[in-house]
């Protein structure tokens with residue numbers, strides 16, 4: 293069991309690519325921390341630095357308070373599960389799992405007992421004599437997990453261990469990994485590009501983009517209080533609706549009504565308690581901001597109450613448990629540089645509605661907004677105004 | 680062609696069995712037609728093999744039992760073989776071939792180590808790769824000339840020895856029967872290093888680098904990784920280089936021997952291959968030359984069959 297700490301860790305490759313940039317992370321004893329971010333954002337590189345497979349350009353990685361920058365991987369006592377599983381093709385399942393113990397001079401009986409235990413937990417007992425190529429993807433994945441757990445290491449590093457499995461198996465294995473990690477209580481860093489996986493697995497989730505840490509928080513916190521536009525757009529599916537808007541003083545001039553957010557023909561008053569909790573609003577009055585609305589905070593006004601906006605309905609999608617309604621907002625959606633072809637550029641927003649809604653395509657619907665849940669971001673820095 | 684044919688046939692058989700009578704009938708008609716097409720299509724290749732390999736081999740076997748000076752051949756019969764096996768010089772020559780086999784582990788082991796080091800991508804590895812490969816691009820004749828200068832009484836080797844104070848141990852290696860064979864073996868090993876290094880480097884490039892990384896995280900030292908992960912995964916490549924090294928040892932050293940020692944001193948460096956040349960072109964006894972040729976052919980065929988067995992993938996246990 294161990295604590296892992298990264299202090300302003302930077303990785304620059306010889307070709308000049310900065311894969312990880314001044315990363316600060318602390319993983320507590322027994323914690324499962326998920327590193328999530330789009331492909332190419334530096335997750336694997338960060339993990340490989342912790343494993344010792346990649347040199348650190350600057351900064352310090354410590355395990356249990358001891359800097360390990362110059363410690364060989366084999367002396368770090370860390371187990372890694374590779375995205376490709378990296379099973380030794382010439383060894384049987386049993387030997388793959390026993391491999392590391394043999395070189396750690398464990399007693400024969402001890403090895404046999406630990407492999408048997410891992411095989412039992414992972415339901416690999418019938419396959420112990422097989423070679424990796426005779427296994428299915430899911431079974432290989434289990435062997436890779438088994439190889440890590442028989443070692444009883446100080447920490448697990450898992451690099452997208454489920455990305456090669458089909459969707460159904462992925463969900464099942466996700467639950468099993470969570471359970472396994474909880475029962476073993478081994479400190480774990482889990483890397484994934486899938487935000488759903490990150491949210492369901494992590495006690496805390498670290499969001500990375502372009503090698504830079506965006507936010508570390510518990511899943512609910514990430515979801516409800518995204519620190520910036522990147523996290524807001526990345527976490528949640530369908531993603532948060534982001535709209536270019538302005539903050540204005542409500543009512544007639546001179547009137548001391550609270551601020552309202554204006555986008556296209558729409559005006560929404562911001563609840564006084566939200567304004568009271570965030571004095572920063574004052575600074576943005578009369579300024580451009582980016583408004584964020586989660587799809588589930590838009591309701592059919594016939595079913596739920598709240599301030600109403602009227603939107604022409606472009607599309608109605610039946611998903612069984614909910615109905616997704618796409619409405620035109622009559623103004624530009626906020627388009628981030630890396631999402632130009634996203635739905636947002638169509639100047640529509642998505643609402644997740646109660647399946648009983650009667651809103652139909654082509655009509656102009658009355659949509660109630662949960663104004664207490666609105667998010668506001670500074671368009672220049674991308675940071676949340678509510679922080 | 681026929682191999683794929685056979686595979687397809689076994690693959691579809693169970694399905695056919697379930698389909699019942701009419702299915703089976705259709706299948707057998709189809710397979711008969713297929714078999715006929717297979718034979719027809721492989722005829723040209725078969726004709727070539729017979730013309731280019733079968734006929735010459737048959738001729739060699741025939742002439743090996745004659746006395747033939749290139750113009751007239753007198754039939755003697757199979758007794759030439761019993762006479763040959765009683766000839767002490769023949770056994771001396773076979774012994775030379777056997778001793779050359781002792782060079783094979785070095786001709787494989789040294790390139791393995793070099794490839795492993797180069798594969799770590801040490802500074803300048805591309806340069807070293809070219810340097811090690813250079814001997815492969817040089818003609819055996821040139822290599823032989825260099826080697827002769829190197830090992831000669833007033834050659835580079837003895838010069839070096841006297842420079843470092845071992846002048847007393849200076850010998851003309853090419854003058855002693857056994858030392859000449861050692862010199863030949865060393866030259867042979869040196870000239871095989873490039874080819875085998877490239878084979879192993881290629882093999883190492885095909886390995887999944889995450890396997891070595893997994894082993895590093897699993898706690899193995901670099902040496903352990905080499906012996907426990909890299910080497911087992913290179914089995915195919917090592918077998919392949921073993922095959923070509925043995926074949927080279929038995930049938931590619933003619934020009935080397937010709938230039939370095941002419942088979943001497945005595946029969947010190949005469950191999951079966953060189954023996955053929957001596958019988959045929961020095962003594963003008965093409966019948967005897969054919970006889971040695973047949974023996975060499977049989978030895979190589981046996982070696983080839985043994986290697987084929989080695990390379991055959993084991994039942995599902997391979998990778």
Ligand SMILES: Nc1ncnc2c1ncn2[C@@H]1O[C@H](COP(=O)(O)OP(=O)(O)O)[C@@H](O)[C@H]1O
Nearest residue numbers: 305307309311330331332333334335336337338
């Ligand atoms: N060995 C390398 N040399 C140069 N650039 C690299 C190397 N490995 C990764 N990169 C670059 O570093 C960035 C991060 O890569 P990676 O950590 O693999 O991302 P992720 O795992 O998040 O998809 C990418 O831009 C990638 O192209």
Ligand SMILES: [Mg+2]
Nearest residue numbers: 332335336337
């Ligand atoms: Mg990756």
